Every structure is written in C-alpha cells, then in structure tokens.
Amino acid sequence: MFKFARVNNVVFTVIICNIVVLTSAFADDNANNSIKNRKLDNNINEFMKNDANHDGLVSLEEVRAMIKKQNPASPDFMINLLADKVMNSFDADKNGFISKVEAAIALSKEMNNLSCTKCK
Ligand SMILES: [Ca+2]
Numbered sequence: 731m732f733k734f735a736r737v738n739n740v741v742f743t744v745i746i747c748n749i750v751v752l753t754s755a756f757a758d759d760n761a762n763n764s765i766k767n768r769k770l771d772n773n774i775n776e777f778m779k780n781d782a783n784h785d786g787l788v789s790l791e792e793v794r795a796m797i798k799k800q801n802p803a804s805p806d807f808m809i810n811l812l813a814d815k816v817m818n819s820f821d822a823d824k825n826g827f828i829s830k831v832e833a834a835i836a837l838s839k840e841m842n843n844l845s846c847t848k849c850k
C-alpha cells in the first residue's frame with residue numbers, strides 16, 4: 731500500500747512537472763518575479779484549458795480526462811485515484827470544482843515547492 735501511494739505521488743509530481751515544463755521555456759535559475767508571474771499565469775491558463783464545458787470551473791470529470799490524456803496507458807482506477815488527489819489539493823473549498831483562483835493558489839504552491847529543491 732505504501733509503495734502504491736509512492737507511485738501515485740511520483741505520477742502526480744510528473745503531471746505537475748509537465749504543466750510547469752510546458753510553459754517554462756523562458757525560465758532560468760535567476761528568474762525574476764515578472765517571469766515567475768508570467769509562468770504562473772501560463773500554468774493557470776494551461777490548467778483551465780481542461781474546463782471542457784467552459785463553465786469556468788474544472789470538475790472531477792474534467793480532471794480525470796486531463797490525466798487520462800497525459801497517461802493514456804494507465805488503468806482507470808489509477809486515473810481515478812490521481813484525479814481524487816488533484817481535487818484534494820486543488821479544490822480548497824471542497825465544493826467538487828476547481829475555480830481559477832483555487833488553481834492559482836495550488837499551482838503557485840507547487841511551483842514554489844519545485845523551485846525550492848533548486849535554490850538550496
Ligand atoms: Ca467545467
């Protein structure tokens with residue numbers, strides 16, 4: 731069970747990394763705040779593209795579709811687990827939908843976590 735949870739975390743991190751790498755063409759270790767903010771903006775916009783029905787919110791189903799697209803070979807139970815993980819960390823008010831503000835908060839936290847491993 732522990733091993734399985736670890737695999738999930740790795741895949742989850744890979745998903746976040748993909749989102750970050752996707753938009754980090756201008757990044758370097760001395761990135762100033764405006765570049766950082768632009769990166770965050772890009773990441774938020776990338777994430778909100780998963781809003782398939784354009785209601786301004788990313789639902790659990792839409793998160794599942796995003797993960798499925800990035801991991802087409804993964805079994806459904808794995809995709810569902812990952813989607814639950816994303817919802818848990820992104821959906822701050824637990825209403826079952828990720829708003830743009832919630833995505834901004836979660837992605838900015840993830841980006842800080844990622845860059846902190848570099849700045850030590
Ligand atoms: Ca939606």
Ligand SMILES: [Ca+2]
Nearest residue numbers: 821823825827
């Ligand atoms: Ca929410």
